[in-house]
Amino acid sequence: MSASLPSGLSDTDLAAIETVRRLAEKTLAPLAASVDENASFPSDQLRSLAEIGALGMNLPEQWGGPGLSALALSVCVEAIAAGCASTASALTAHFLATDAVLIGGDDRMRARILPKAATGDMLGAFALTEPRAGSNPADMRCTALKTTSGYHLSGVKHFISNGGLADFIIVFAVTDPAAGHKGISAFLVEKGTLGFTASQPEKTMGLRGGHVFELSFECDIAAENLVGPEGSGFRTAMKVLDNGRVEVASMCLGIAQVALDAALGWVKQRMIGGQPLAGYQGIQWMLADMATQLRAARLLTEDAAAKRAQGMRFSQEASMAKLFAAEAAGRIADVALQIHGGYGFVRDLPLERHMRDLRIMRIYEGSSEVQRTIIARHLINQ
Ligand SMILES: Cc1cc2nc3c(=O)[nH]c(=O)nc-3n(C[C@H](O)[C@H](O)[C@H](O)COP(=O)(O)OP(=O)(O)OC[C@H]3O[C@@H](n4cnc5c(N)ncnc54)[C@H](O)[C@@H]3O)c2cc1C
The missing domain is CATH 2.40.110.10 (Butyryl-CoA Dehydrogenase, subunit A, domain 2)
Structure with a gap:
């Protein structure tokens, strides 16, 4: 189930989100288990994303992008991660590189690299x-x-x-x-x-x-x-990482939403002691905590994306979003697996994959400890 959309999205944003969500569900999700199993780089998936213009989603129209808002970019990255986390990670690494050219480079370099990167001709x-x-x-x-x-x-x-x-x-x-x-x-x-x-x-x-x-x-x-x-x-690297951290938070939302949806589906059909698992208060409270943490992570991510869209400084907001979303998503996936019992532990279901995919979110683009250090530095120097 896709989460409801934040307000303030343009028609261009909405059209892009619909196209990306459809591709993520129909093309990326069915291949995610085999990408993981075979550790295969998702070249075909990136090509499919390139065909709908998603490889330049972080770029302005001048340089070959579709002119999406930062909020829409975040929703699209979330949808792609919900479909296939490996594909989302390769894509957002590509965004780090093109953001660096956009932020640090001059127009000659931008013209040389960005249009080709937006069409997927350059990774x-x-x-x-x-x-x-x-x-x-x-x-x-x-x-x-x-x-x-x-x-x-x-x-x-x-x-x-x-x-x-x-x-x-x-x-x-x-x-x-x-x-x-x-x-x-x-x-x-x-x-x-x-x-x-x-x-x-x-x-x-x-x-x-x-x-x-x-x-x-x-x-x-x-x-x-x-x-x-x-x-x-x-300076360029730090600015790029501000953007990247919002994208990592967005990936976390996508994977955590899939895990929560799986848990909700499971508790309604799994019968224990003559009633669905959903009937037990202990399980209901787990679900309530998962949904609340996911909502809080979503709001922090939207806040950081909104500040990015307004051209405001958003390093602290990006760190808060990344820190909270990465830690919350890890807990959500863990509880979703717990709710599935032994079935969650076997590889026929994607729960264990979600846990493994999420583990790096607390480490890369600045570990949770580094995010806390950045947030504290902002607090102290305010
Ligand atoms: C799958 C994957 C993809 C990656 N992709 C990229 C990429 O595309 N580009 C790129 O440049 N890098 C990439 N990285 C690197 C990643 O960003 C680093 O691994 C990460 O920044 C942590 O650095 P480190 O591994 O050297 O750990 P260390 O810096 O050695 O940290 C070890 C531990 O010490 C903690 N620590 C460090 N400093 C402090 C402190 N001051 N206070 C308290 N604790 C502290 C850390 O939080 C961590 O838990 C990737 C890594 C992985 C695993």
Whole structure:
């Protein structure tokens, strides 16, 4: 069951949401179990999404997007995650890359990359994390030293979604070691660049179709592939992650809604002691808590998306939405599995997959601990 829609959506938003929801139900959901089982990258699913314009949903019309509001984007990401979480994760990793070009790049770079990324002719990846720098990316070791024709990029990035498959990767590297996070710059690295290699995909607990790679760079990069001015990379990354955190929260809503719907269906048909499970107050209270947590997560996500749409600062709201939605969704999926008893534990039903897919939501794009740190920093510095 799809959740009711927030108010204030335009006709364009509503039409896009209907198209995305239909595709998610008819095309993505039936394939989600096999994507997980085979750990197969959802290329065909991304192609189907590209055909309806969903690969550019985060972009304005000028750069090939459909001109959706941030609220509509959030509802669409939720629907895609409800259909197939691995597909949603690969898609939102692509959004991180195109957001970085949109936010940090100049018009020449935007024109070169974004229209092709919007049609799915180019897949993107966003490479910030390193083996020794995850929660605190300012500790990164990757360097980009100036050469006569541009930069020499040297270093390793870790856990990069889409990394080994992408046509372009936004890579963050230190250009001025003395300047701390203000010495970090972003670079566009295109597929086929000499000196770039990718590992095999990591074997992950969940989101098994959303492949992550270790990437090594020993590459010469043209000066025109610097994204924005030197030293602006960290600021760009943080702005991109504000958007990304709302998208992670939206994914959590989609998966948690599916888990709650499954639990509601189950309690009505599962007979125990001569009555449906739904008749027991202990179960009713579980359902009430699940629905309340999901509603609270939804409102926080809508609040962050609304502030994003208004062009206001929304770092704190994005962190609150991501923190709460990721933790609530994990609890909701866990209780939904509990309500299914042993049937929830077997792989014939998707409950255990939802739990595995949700586990990373508390870790990537800033762990729950990092979100709490950001929220506290805003409170203290207000
Ligand atoms: C499936 C997957 C996809 C990913 N996709 C991408 C991607 O596309 N691009 C990208 O750049 N990265 C990506 N990542 C990396 C991800 O963002 C990092 O794993 C995450 O930021 C955590 O970093 P870490 O793994 O190095 O953990 P660490 O930073 O080593 O953290 C370990 C633990 O310490 C806690 N911790 C850290 N600092 C503090 C503190 N100050 N106070 C209290 N606790 C703290 C953390 O919360 C965590 O629990 C992905 C990771 C995975 C697993």
